[in-house]
Amino acid sequence: MKGLTVMYEYKAKKWGILCSLLGIIAVVAERLHPFVVFEKFTAAQHLAMAQWFAFFGLFIIIFSKEKYDDDRAKAIRLKSILIAFMMETSLVLSIAMVGSLSADMKMIDSGILFMFAGAGIFTYLLTFYTGIYFDEHWEYEDKTLWQNLSGIGRNKWGMLIYLAIGVIVLILISLLGIVTD
């Protein structure tokens, strides 16, 4: 795929930060005192627009290069994307399972779509920036399932991720009981 790049320049990050901050401020303001700027749209639609703006800013941050976008940054980015993808796919599949077993459940609305986007975005941002700036014990080598199981005590972060996914799945399964009642 010659010529295909998906990353923005480092300087795009500041626009992403600005965009997300404005979005977050608008979301907080809209929550505290619902207001309308464009008469054509309701306050709830304004809130959704503010949320979209905040997420768009975070999206730009994710796809902007670091100041020193070296091999280590790329290695951490790859693993963070894998973790975020794993988290998001587990969430989507769990909700799909709950939804398919429940005739009454309304599956698609903007709230649930923001939740899907948020799960991926926040998991990635948390993992990547912890890994690149704070985690002294980042595991650069990926191990196989058996190696992970045999070294279960040393793989605390991995276990935490699996645990978080497990909790989400259990919550959704318990919701299934509520929805189908």
Add this chain to the structure above:
Amino acid sequence: MKNNIKVERAKLNITQSDLAHAIGVSKQTIHSIESGRYVPSSVIALKIARYFNTTVEQVFELEEGD
């Protein structure tokens, strides 16, 4: 993989930040390489060796099990 980056830095009396800036990587990357937690790519290894005016083999050394 073992390395002598700390020794080579001490010879030149430079910090991790100085080395990082000179070869175009972050300070955290040099710290990770120096502590043996991150194995650099051949390009970064060559840049480090060139900065210290030596060979890659003089800076990096394979260990048992590598």
